[in-house]
Amino acid sequence: MSANSRLTIAAHALTWIGLYQRRGHEVATSEQIATSVNTNPVVIRRLLAQLSKAGLADSRRGAGAGWMLARDLSAITLLDVYEAVEPGPVFALHRATPDPECVVGRGIGPALTAVYDGVEAALRRELAGATLEDVLRDILKAA
């Protein structure tokens, strides 16, 4: 699978902001977050821009600028983050449409779509069951 790390990085960034704010700070800069994630600040800004569109984060510009949560960590599930940063489905159908002269070629798409829809639903249920608050609790417990 061509698995990417966007969900991981986005969850990391939001959790980091949440903890930082709980420690009394107003906003977090993309540079600070990038240091914890160990990547480039632009990567963080790109992801946070998507999370901002989804209503999970907000930014402040000008001097003393940075990022803050739009909702509390307990009100953000991993499903919210997933939907904000992952556009497509988990499984793809055929790249080129199969032979329409063939029974299997005609019917396999709809048949698999039914199963794939169930898979996506199950995946979403799992992700919806974990909030970033849960994730942060896990982190602090292990520390």
Added chain:
Amino acid sequence: MSANSRLTIAAHALTWIGLYQRRGHEVATSEQIATSVNTNPVVIRRLLAQLSKAGLADSRRGAGAGWMLARDLSAITLLDVYEAVEPGPVFALHRATPDPECVVGRGIGPALTAVYDGVEAALRRELAGATLEDVLRDILKAA
């Protein structure tokens, strides 16, 4: 998501072989299957080679060569096919290891892994619930 179509193509190929055999033929060639899938025979041979290693299909060489199922369609689940053709997990962790000086950087990996494991388990349960026999039944019902 960088979703690929290997599960779809592999399920298509096996289902096609199954139906072909039920119609009285001994073996199916990669060329016949490729026609139904609308791709190159080598793509089919590559996938069937993996399915053969996983014990789902068998090949016969020489003249009158081709492919046959190693088990009945009713004894092959989509999970079997998935495990045969998809090596990696659905979600990836960080590409570069996060800052070990940071609480979040240290703990986010294990915390997310726990959730991701649950997601993979749910995904597998769903795929295990559908056999290729089910898929073929769907196809023939819709035809």
Added chain:
DNA sequence: GGCGTCGTAACAAATACGGTTACGACCAGA
């Protein structure tokens, strides 16, 4: 007005995926 940060475009490197060509291995049948 200056400084620090966001927002975003542009580009590069690495990887993944699917398609294609090529060719030796293999084996039933003539």
Added chain:
DNA sequence: TCTGGTCGTAACCGTATTTGTTACGACGCC
């Protein structure tokens, strides 16, 4: 024994995706 059809696999290409990087204008507090 030869022949023809198919497998098995390597090699390569084009495209797309992902991530990292540089660059620069926009913005707003001091």
